[in-house]
Amino acid sequence: MPNRHHDVHHAPGITLKRLPLRKAAVCFIGAVWLCLCGLLYLQLDQSRSHDLSLAQVASTNLTRAMAQQAEDTFMKADLVLTSLVDLIQMDGAGPQQLERLQKTFARRVLTLDQLHGILLFDRNGQWVVTSFESLPRGPGVADREYFKFHQQNVTSVAHIGPAIRSRENGEWIIPISKRINDKDGNFQGVLLAGIKMSYFDQFFKSFSLDDKGSMFLGLTDGTLLARRPFVESQIGTSVAQSEIFKNLLPQANSGSAMFTSSIDGVTRMYGYRQLEAYPLVVTAASSIDTILAGWYDTAFRSSIIVALVLVGVGLFGWVFIYQVRVGEQVEKDLRRAQEALELIATHDSLTGLANRRLFERALDIEFGRGARQVSPLSLIMLDIDYFKRYNDTYGHVVGDHCLAEVARALKSCCHRKADLAVRYGGEEFAVLLPDTDIHGAMTIAEQIRRSVIDKNISHSGSPNGYVTVSLGCYSFVPSGRDSMDVFIQRADAALYQAKHSGRNRVASLSTESSVETLMRSDR
Secondary structure, eight states: OOOOOTTGGOOOOOOOOOOHHHHEEEEEEEEHHHHHHHHHHHHHHHHHHHHHHHHHHHHHHHHHHHHHHHHHHHHHHHHHHHHHHHHHHHHHHHHHHHHHHHHHHHHHHHOOOOOEEEEEETTTTTTEESSSSSSSSSSSSSSSSSHHHHHHHOOOOEOOOOEEEEETTOOEEEEEEEEOOTSOOOOOEEEEEEEHHHHHHHHHHSSOOOOTTTEEEETSSBEEEEEEEEGGGGTBOOOOOOOIIITTTTOOOOEEEEEOTTTTTOEEEEEEOSSSSSSEEEEEEEHHHHHHHHHHHHHOHHHHHHHHHHHHHHHHHHHHHHHHHHHHHHHHHHHHHHHHHHHHHHOOTTTOOBHHHHHHHHHHHHHHHHHHHHHOOOEEEETTTTTHHHHHHHHHHHHHHHOOOOOOOHHHHHSSTTOOOEEEEEEEEEEEEEEEEEHHHHHHHHHHHHHHHHHHHHTTTTSSOOOOOEEEEEEOOOOOSSOOOHHHHHHHHHHHHHHHHHHSSSHHHHHHTTTTEEOOOOO
């Protein structure tokens, strides 16, 4: 069989590696898809980061305004309390001063919109005088947090306590209070100013905030004083475990962050700030849904456009790849047709063996290789004995079958890829054996002879009664100046010698032109 030395598809010349066009097209289309998706992702990511950055700045500015307003609100109330504490500690709060104190309290409340009222309590928590026209009745305020604070703390600093309901009219207020001492510094009572919860509610509403936005005023311990949206049940609750109080405030007194609220579970961009003058914290936040509403709309429209482009590129790519596949299939069919034509041109159609054209090409290659490598080259020529009689007896159709069977026997003995079995013409065959000396050629020739006999093809015109072959072998080391015709003639001479010696045998011709005949008889 032809090998890589003899194959017509490995003829000398430059072979260009074919570009895998279909794979390249798929990779290109995939790269375009990835680039478009990557660009869309980068654009949307930058746009989202920009919107979040603007929201962060807005929340920071809002908390700064809230902090300033809250500080001003409590500072004004604190100044009123301070002046009144000085007045009470200087003039006292006896029966003769009560009427004047009540009018003073009432005037001060009228001057500040945030004040619900001003109230003075004695050391037992009972009302002494208020800004209201009549004193409330009841058990007093000894149970209130602010009253207990001043009983236990000598400080003259104003105290802001948790929000409470006024026992005067039930309105929610944020108490800011101061301790009243006698001349010896002993506890004499508490002066309290109530900040209206509604004041902060109106203040919060003055800011443009989305429906899911949030504003918060609380103590530094996490107690909620006022919030937008207002939920009465949440007033006075603790948010000390929230992100702001637990993690952010210990790191910085102001800043911004995005997280999910522990109160209502809404994710927002929060700005927060702790007041410098009072133990208060303010926060303002916008929901992420509102902040990114425009971004979501842009992302949707951009994604639709990119998706349409991707679909278009995909359809174009599919058509292109389909056309490439069609072209490749056509080329493959042409290649198969070319290979079939090459096979027809270089192989015998009856036996499937190489023909003389491929034999001559292989001889040219092996002559050159043998000369370069100084390796022996052998040739076996064989002929079917009494084949004319066979055709005359059995007919040409059976004769063709006989030729095919002999060709199979021949191929079965050519074990190496380099060996080339040839139908030389008519009933004559040849076997080219590279890197094989005369002894190896004789051995293979004998194997061929035995293989044909083992086929047991009946031949009444042969003395043996079955088909046999005669074989002639010749071997030499090419020098580079040798003649292929002489090489073939010497192998043919050995074959002639085998036939003259009685057929059904192997003969060899040495390089000195002396004839050695190896007789093989099956009788």
